[in-house]
Amino acid sequence: MNYIPHTDTDRQVMLEAIGVESIEELFDAVPEAHRFPELNLPRPFSEMEVLAELHELQSANANTQDYAIFLGAGAYNHFIPSAVNHILLRGEFYTAYTPYQPEVSQGTLQAIFEYQSMLCALTGLDAANASHYDGATSLAEAVIVALNHARGKRRKIILSPGIHPQFRAVVRTYMQGKDVEFVGDEGQAEIDDLVAMLDDDTAMLAVGYPNFFGQIDDLNGLAEKVHAAGALLAVVADPIALGLFKSPGELGADMVLGEGQSLGIPLSFGGPYLGYFACTKKLVRRISGRIIGETEDNRGQRAYVMTLRPREQDIRREKATSNICSNQGLMALAASIYMALMGKCGLRKVAELSYHKAHYAAQQIDALDGFSVDTSKPFFKEFMVKCPKPVAEINEFLLHEWGIIGGYDLGQDYPHLQDTMLIAVTEMNTREQIDALVDALKEAAA
DSSP, X not given: OOSOOOOHXXXXXXXXXXXXXXXGGXXXXXXXXXXSOOOOOOOOOOHHHXXXXXXXXXXXXXXXXXXXXXXXXXXXXXOOOHHHHHHHTSHHHHTOOOOXXXXXXXXXXXXXXXXXXXXXXXXXXXXXXXXXXXXXXXXXHHHHXXXXXXTTSOOEEEEOTTSOXXXXXXXXXXXXXXXOEXXXXXXXXXXXXXXXXXXXXXXXXXXXXXXXXXXXXXXXTHHHHHHHTTOEEEEEEOTTGGGTSOOXXXXXOSEEEEXXXXXXXXXXXXXXXXXXXXXXXXXXXXXXXXXXXXXXXXTSOEEEEEOSOOTHXXXXXXXXXXXXXXXXXXXXXXXXXXXXXHHHHHHHHHHHHHHHHHHHHHHXXXXXXXXXXXXXXXXXXXXXXXXXXXXXXXXXXXXXXXXXXXXXXXXXXXXXXXXXXEEEOOTTSOXXXXXXXXXXXXHHHO
């Protein structure tokens, strides 16, 4: 098959149109001695040899098939029904891209509509887009929505230190060069401390639910205080937790966002992931990404179309509210399939199993000499453990001696939490794995 469809005649016509006689002339700016340098490359390999090499490299990775994993901190090892991948990899899905022509994109549009509908049910809000690149991007976009909602009259953003540190770093990168003040996340502020920072210059207050430490802060009444100050409330939420706990929409949140990797997307050593975003109806015209609506065609049949989407995000940069024009379509489809397969009862079951297994693990670890679990607040599927040795040292022991991927070293991001490990437990962790972790920690402390 010829992968270059142009004929010699086609190429000659194009060359004449730009005023040159040959393709070589296009490269006159490159000195002839440097146009085709000799490359010191190894001999070519056959497909079998390349696959063997790749498998050998792959075997050096610690993966969830061969190791028990208790590492979370934003990416989690949840069970993914095999049907997700089988449906996801159908050709009509993984080759589909931009559904600008609804008459030939009904399948893609319906899939996005269903994704948005399920996210609205999960978050308790009116509208959702599809979608952002990851949870960090979603938070950055929430900041932009808040600033635009305030029409530039408010420039202060309050971020809880309980939001993923990488999310907060991306937000600052996103907004560099802008006249925006970020406060609240550089210390150990609690919810009441964040509320005390509200003033008439505050555009948004953002909190985690659960927070980065796995804890569930009491958010009752928070929305009223934020709204009384004229600001918006954004909640960064674990979507699995929303299958069990009260939705942020019920708590009065204006925007709910976060990382959607838990919804049927594998860890994949870091991506691609999915940023989900939902909001109240009053903000729907200010959000970026795809928004799909349901309508009727001229024959009275149900039809799906892109709607409420400002085209200036593509063609008028100076007028754009965001540079987000596309979406993580394949990942959003994976999340749609996962949520549809699990249903509300399945999502609740995943959340319950994760909750109870995490609490069993915490109880066993807290009983070990030298280890103490932070129980100052309720927690979901992650909890903090104060360790008798540096976390990196303990994790190395767990990996090499027990085949266990340990928890996250919180001291990397929070100086006051040196020697503190964040352990994540999901429905995928068996009781035998948890008991092995407890035995391994006991041995590591000896």
